[in-house]
Amino acid sequence: MSSETPTDAETACFEAGIKFGSLYHQFAGTPVSPESAPSLATAMAESIENQPHCREVTVDVRTDELEAALAESTADYTELTGRFLEVEIVVDYEGCTVVTRMEMEDGYPLMRLESVRE
């Protein structure tokens, strides 16, 4: 068993994960409609960009999915969940740039590391 001090790239990946978990669990459950989706997407991006080492957050609330979900129901809004989100987060840490992305895959929102550049 070897104990290892984290590399800068590993710390950058840890920081990127924090941003994703924060974004998702802060905003999941928010009431959202096609009309209010743009302001929510902007607030999500700008609030998470406050976090340390966060260069850029891009949030797209998928209004096509939102409209499809509402068409099946009698309500005119629903709760924000991964099905309605596409998110990209770029983190810079000590010269490492990490790009991460959340997309639907087989019906589940999957958060993954896209690239790690030193």
Next chain:
Amino acid sequence: MSSETPTDAETACFEAGIKFGSLYHQFAGTPVSPESAPSLATAMAESIENQPHCREVTVDVRTDELEAALAESTADYTELTGRFLEVEIVVDYEGCTVVTRMEMEDGYPLMRLESVRE
């Protein structure tokens, strides 16, 4: 002991309380800075306005308090909490209009019913 079916005014007050609890506990803890405060305030108002019987939500993130809090620290953002918020919510239910407000009082954010009009 008498059991009583709620009046429309009582239901309107219940609905108004739901909106306040929702707004506060959905968004408390969000990273916020003076720069990102306006987009957060807009998203808070527009998302809660989706809820049933909600006529209008007005959210003011108090940037003066935010700047005072940040001046005492080494960080350039903080977490949203009641100290930084002034909120008014108007609910209409079956002809009753309820106005509710959250403001600081003795260092605590206090949610209260302002008026109930039938």
Next chain:
Amino acid sequence: MSSETPTDAETACFEAGIKFGSLYHQFAGTPVSPESAPSLATAMAESIENQPHCREVTVDVRTDELEAALAESTADYTELTGRFLEVEIVVDYEGCTVVTRMEMEDGYPLMRLESVRE
């Protein structure tokens, strides 16, 4: 149009609404499985019971619904949402007792006033 100071019963209903909105939007989105449901239900009840005028909160996480949802998926946990919850909240305010309940109705979680007793 008459402007009216809220009655104690109306304030009690407002307070009950706050508890419901708080409970729902604080905990919606929490990862939950049949195994972790009991500890989550206990924490939800005990945390909301801290709020002013809150006499009792009863939370039942419906493990039958949870198991049905997981049977359709490849995951072994999901996110907490209204579909998995039955909640009763009792508020006392200045001698008024308000009983409120959340249950599914036509596929939607509905929060409603059950009784207002003075």
Next chain:
Amino acid sequence: MSSETPTDAETACFEAGIKFGSLYHQFAGTPVSPESAPSLATAMAESIENQPHCREVTVDVRTDELEAALAESTADYTELTGRFLEVEIVVDYEGCTVVTRMEMEDGYPLMRLESVRE
């Protein structure tokens, strides 16, 4: 500029970050008192342990800090924030074990990678 596929250790660190961000932003703002702190700590740990690759979550709600905060106020509960938390999360991913920790440092809750073992 080189583009690089993430290593297993980097993915493990990303996964650990997700758990931390999730835990913090799901539960920050929850009403908490010395009496309700233990059930909240248990629910936080058990809910986050549901997430993929999460081996163990240890949450300590610091009742000493909680009591100190309440002694300064007229309330008997407060909102959960980093000041009241000590958390350790262990993630296993493809044979890598990542230990992460959140503790107060200079008045701020700091999340950091403790060790990465392959």
